[in-house]
Amino acid sequence: MNIDKLIKYWKLIRPKYYNTLTRILVLSGIMLLSKPLWLDFLNIFFEKLELSLIGENDWKIGLITIVIALIYNIIHRYIDLNHERKSKPAFENVNKHKLKSFGELCQEIIPILNDNKYIFETTGPNSNIENLEPLRTDLTIWNKLKNEVIAPNNLAIKKLIELNQNLIPNQYENVFRAMVLHIDAFDEHLRNPEFDYSNFQFPKEFQKITLDASFEEAKTDRSFLKKINWLERRIAKTNTLEWFIFGSTVYTPAKANDFDIAMLVEHISIQMDNKLSKEIDALKFDYKIKFKQDLHLTIFNKSEKLDYETFADNNTLKIEM
Structure with a gap:
């Protein structure tokens, strides 16, 4: 058996968000499977006593409890892993190239832009004059990623x-042309490092245009609206004053x-309010099972x-409820 299979099997049995119940059941099963030590002491001390938690079938019930706990854990872990998204470069996540609207086009572009931005900010040269950090001189990772991912x-x-x-739209044509020129110039620079592409910088308006259009498109997404409606019904049952949706979603x-x-709740402390804490845990769990996605x-x-x-x-980009 190779190491990849071993890792796969370990992930399958490893407890995650449902681990509390699994551990309680396993612990209970172990206690029944091996009769508690204190009962043995009592039975020895009082010779005629034959104390037992349930009866002579303690070990059978304990074994069944452990099996049920492991089956419960594996089923939920399978659901979790089966919908776990693998990390890969943004260009590999393009769903389709021929699209129906400008908003859909922007929604395909935005994750790629964010991928490039993250790589540049974490590994690229600090070209921003407002950046107070020391100039990054070791560009080994940047040179590798700009060829393997950014290009x-x-x-x-x-x-x-x-x-x-x-x-x-007509009003954005020049910005999109500038973006294509920037891409061509950057590609030429990769082939010929002596080529100066400073006259073909990334058009700053491009990010805002695509982000705003993506946001407007999301408001009409049927799957997204279905999630919002489900959350509205569930959150209405909690003592929540107001909430809003934010982030890439x-x-x-x-x-x-x-x-x-993000939620604003009535209670002073969630940790001190056991009912609310349970409601939140149940909300996250039910959302995960229904939509195969984590709720943060x-x-x-x-x-x-x-x-x-x-x-x-x-x-700034959020949907307030």
């Missing part, structure tokens, strides 16, 4: 633009790995309302 990402964007030019709902919500909750209590409002202001 194919750029080509994917170019292909999307060229195949869907008829969807681009509000502009690329079909591609988002998770669903982000950022929760503020009523004494943190200013923090909640600041957090809301910092997330």
Whole structure:
């Protein structure tokens, strides 16, 4: 058996968000399977006593309990892993190239732009004069990723633009042309490092245009709206004052790995309110099972309302409920 199979099997039996019940059942089964030590002591001390938790079938019940716990864990772990998204370069996640609307086009482009931005900010040269950090001099990773990831990402964007030019509104045509020129110049620079592409910089308006169009498109996504309606019904049963949806799910709902919500709750402390804590755990669990996606909750209590409002202001693209 190779190491990949061993890793796969380990992941299958490893407890995750459902681990509490699994552990309780397994522990209970072990206690029944091996009669508790304190009962043995009592039986020895009182010779005529034959104490037992249930009866002579203790070990059978214990074994059955352990088997049930493991089956429960494996079923839920399978559900979890079966819908676990694998990490890969953004250009490999392009669903289709011929699209129906400008919003759909932008929703395919945005994740690729974000991928490039993250790589540049974490490994590329610090060319921003406002950056107070020391100039990054070891560009080994940057040189590797700009060839293996950024270049194919750029080509994917170019292909999307060229195949869907008829969807681009007239007022944005020049910005999209500038983006294609930037991609061509960057590609030429990779082939010939002596080529200066400083006159073909990334058009800053491109990011905002595609992000705004993606956000508007998301508001009409039927699957996204179905999730919102389900969450509205469930959250209405909790003592929540207000909440909003933010993050990548509000502009690329079909591609988002998770669903982000910020909540302002009435209670002073969630940890002190056992009922609310259970309701939140149940909400996350049920959402995961129904939509095969993680639900991430950022929760503020009523004494943190200013923090909640600041957090809301910092997330300019959001859907308030």
